[in-house]
Structure formats: structure tokens, C-alpha cells
Amino acid sequence: MRADKGRKASYPVLRAKITLDDGRVVKARALNEVAIKRIEKTMVADVIIDKVKLERFRGDGISVSTPTGSTAYNKSLGGAILHPTMEAMQLTEISSLNNRVYRTLGSSVIVPKKDKIEIIPKRQGVYTVSIDNKTMHYKNVSKIEYCIDNKKISFVATPFHTSFWERVRDAFIGEVDS
Template sequence: MSVRNHLYLSYKKTEEMEKVVQPISELATQHGFTLVSNPVEANIIASIGGDNAFLQATRKTGFRDDCLYVGISVDSSGFYTDFTIQEIEQVIQAIKNEEVEVRRYPILKVTVDHEKPFYCLNECSIRSNVIKTFVIDVFIDELHFETFRGDGMIVSTPTGSTAYNMSVNGAVVDPTLPSLQVSEIASLNNNDYRTLGTSFLLGANRKLTLKVVQDGNDHPIIGVDNEALSIRHAKEIKMELAERHIKVLKLKHNSFWERVQRKFL
């Protein structure tokens, strides 16, 4: 493993968090890490907070595939945060001694109306912004697969399958299986509109296209991870797995399924 010692700390800039981060900065410097203020100069990006903070850190730093991400939680560990503040010295030693492993997580690429694409780690959701259902034509590659009417749809990555996707009874997917999961939010099924009625998985090379049918409710809310996009007139949303991954430092003996068991069983 090449030497990685340029460290960027990503966290919410509040007085409380500054107090939390200060001893981390000092400890990292003592162990030979160079703290940088610009994430572009870093080859390790450490998120301090929970899973939401980790999602923000990856998005704000551009989902870089040429550096390592590490999640450090303030309290208990999460799906992206194997480490806690209380274990920070062990974290630094583990990184220096290569006692961690690098896991590659797929990223979802989202293109709205042929504009510059957005990326997300968990999911992209499209939902009605009023108390009214809306209609989406669903295409898999070039096949018009179904016409959906309801409150919205969620398209998630395997690591995102335990997030918003679970709240609509989507399946939990092993992150070693690169795929897209498509889940419905309160679909209507009648003689005019018919959907599969369940979540389904698409392979890594598939392309999903959602075309919003203009019927008076053509201003859906589009969310990527934990942020809503400021797009008012979305007509076509294309989604596929990106060609790159993010690399995340994880404990060797803390697998995805161990975390699922710990969180939900």
C-alpha cells in the first residue's frame, strides 16, 4: 500500500464539533499525518459524525476514487462508520499498521434531462411534492417495462438497501452484488396502471430511465442520498451504476451482514 498521510477531516463546523475534532487533529499530527484544509490535497478523507455525515463527506468531496474514506462516529458505529471517537487512537494505529481493509462501494449515477450527472452512495428517490399521485413510465434499457402511478420510487445501491429502501419493504442486498434496486412508494394498481408491485433488482450493466408523465403534477422532488435537488421541471431521469467506486476503510472483522444483524436483529 502506498503511503497515505495527507488527512482531511470532514465534519459539521459547530462549536461543539470543533471541541470533538481538536484532540483528533492533535493525535493525527503526533502520529505523522499531515492535516490539509482542502480535500483535493488529501489521500485520506475522514468523516466525523454518523452515516449522514459520511454521505455528506463523500458528496462534498466529489466521490473521489483516488483516495480512502473512513467514517468515525461520535457515538455508536453505523453502516459506513466502523470506528468511534473513543477508538480514535486505535483507528490511527490500524491505518498505519494496515490492519484494516479497503472495501469498494458502488455509486449511483443520476442524469436529469441530459444535464451534468449527480452521484449518490445510498439512493435516488423521486416523490410527489403535493398531495397527489403522479405517473412515471419506467424503461429498462430500451424496454418500456411498466407505467407507475403512486407517490414515488426509490432506486438504491446495495449499501443503500438498508436505508430508505427498507422503509418500503425493499430487499437487503449484499454489497458484493453490484446492482440497482427499484422500489415503489405507494403504487396504485388498476385497469389503467399496472406495475410489478414489488422491488426488483437490475444488474450492473443495466440502465434505468424514469420518464415523468406531464399530467398537472410535473414538479416531483428528486433526492440524492440526504439532499433534495433544486430541479423544478424534471422530465427524464436516467440511472445506472457509475464506472467508479469509492474506497472505504473498514475493520476486517466487521462485515456488512454482521452490521445488519447488529442493527436489525
């Protein structure tokens, strides 16, 4: 075993802490993303990054993804593709409401590992929280905190391991003309 020259690929994991108005706390980890949505009405929430209020969001919801998750739901929302070894998270708005009265950034934000993201809903009601496609419903969410976990997930990288950029090309573009 000591002679084994096998390599491993390690990727960041997203940590989320969901605090409910009744004081309960739900903790979770995600390889891809954690999204919060309000199905029945417009979601109104303050978005705080590194203790700075970035915006008051209005729309269907917010997704926070890892670099691994950047090619999943995040990409379908118009977010950027991040190399999976980057230690960052990406905040992407879900159907934000932008007009003369309400303004949001309207763009994905890449947040470094050292910073934390807080989403503070401003309206009571039922929220849907999806953690890597496992969906739960919570009444009266007071806050969700996101950060990159100190632990990573590791996979064996075989000699036949396809590069990340080849996988992106093959998944989204296909054959490239010579």
C-alpha cells in the first residue's frame, strides 16, 4: 500500500445553519448547494456577507453553492462555473424582482472561505430549504448562515480521471470544432 501512487481529489463542503423562530437549529452540510425559497409569496430577505448588509432581496429564493455545485442548479440559475478545488461559495438569486421600486444585485456573488453569508427572511411563513435536493419545509425561518466547512470531501483520482474542464466541455458543449 505504501508504494501506491494514487492521488485524491478534495473538494470544499458547504455548511449551513438554519435557525427557526422557535429557537430550533438545524445544521447541514452540502456538496452542491443549499437553497431557500418561498413558494406562495415573494421572499423578502436581507443578504449579509461578512457582516455587511449587501441588499434586501425580493424574489423566489436564494441558492448558495459550492464550486462542485456550480455546474448543477447554480448554472441553471445563470451562476458562474467555479473550479471544484476553489475554496469559495457562490450566492445566486432565484428569479429576483427588479424594477424602479425594488433593486437587487441581479448577479451571482463569489464569496471566499473566510467570509460568512447570512440570509435573514423578513416575512413569516413556510420556507422550502433544499440541501443537495433533499427538500424540507420550515415555518418561520429567522436566519440561515452559510460558510465553507473546514473539512473537505475526498475522492480517489484514478489514472483515468478526466480533467474538470474536459468534463465541463463534454457536459455542456460537446464536440468542439477544430
